[in-house]
Amino acid sequence: MKFFAGLIFALQINLYAQNNAAVWYTDFDTVIQIAQRENRPILMVFSGSDWCKPCIKLQKEVFDQRVFEEYAAQNLVLLKLDFPRYKKNRLPDSLQIHHESLAEKFNPEGGFPFICLLNSEGTVITQTQFPTIQPEDFVRYLSNLISSR
Numbered sequence: 001m002k003f004f005a006g007l008i009f010a011l012q013i014n015l016y017a018q019n020n021a022a023v024w025y026t027d028f029d030t031v032i033q034i035a036q037r038e039n040r041p042i043l044m045v046f047s048g049s050d051w052c053k054p055c056i057k058l059q060k061e062v063f064d065q066r067v068f069e070e071y072a073a074q075n076l077v078l079l080k081l082d083f084p085r086y087k088k089n090r091l092p093d094s095l096q097i098h099h100e101s102l103a104e105k106f107n108p109e110g111g112f113p114f115i116c117l118l119n120s121e122g123t124v125i126t127q128t129q130f131p132t133i134q135p136e137d138f139v140r141y142l143s144n145l146i147s148s149r
Helices: 002-021 029-039 051-063 066-075 091-107 134-145
Strands: 040-049 077-082 114-118 124-129
Touching: 029 040, 029 066, 040 051, 051 066, 051 091, 051 134, 066 134, 077 091, 077 114, 114 134
Parallel strands: 040 077
Antiparallel strands: 040 114, 114 124
């Protein structure tokens, strides 16, 4: 009996984690459709996942943290535009072209990491090169920006 109770508890935790997991998309059009359907803003992140130390730190210390993931799962549509440099991490050409076209529009100076908060129509609410910050502070910052629009 204890086994089944433990199994049910583990399944509940797994379902909770799946329902509260932040999903990162890579396609702008898909993100716009989801954002419009769910009436949520878009958090677009330009990252160099295999070479940019601040990008790697931001991923590990903010985006991978439970407080951010839970907030994002309920309040944002996430778009990650990665620009890896190492051959083993190379993106398909179509995805690279997609990311470059968005960089020309939203990040023409090529800053990394670079964050844009967009409304559900794709209009910029704010843009920033990300300072070092705790995940709770970043969630509070996003929440304040979203509630003030």
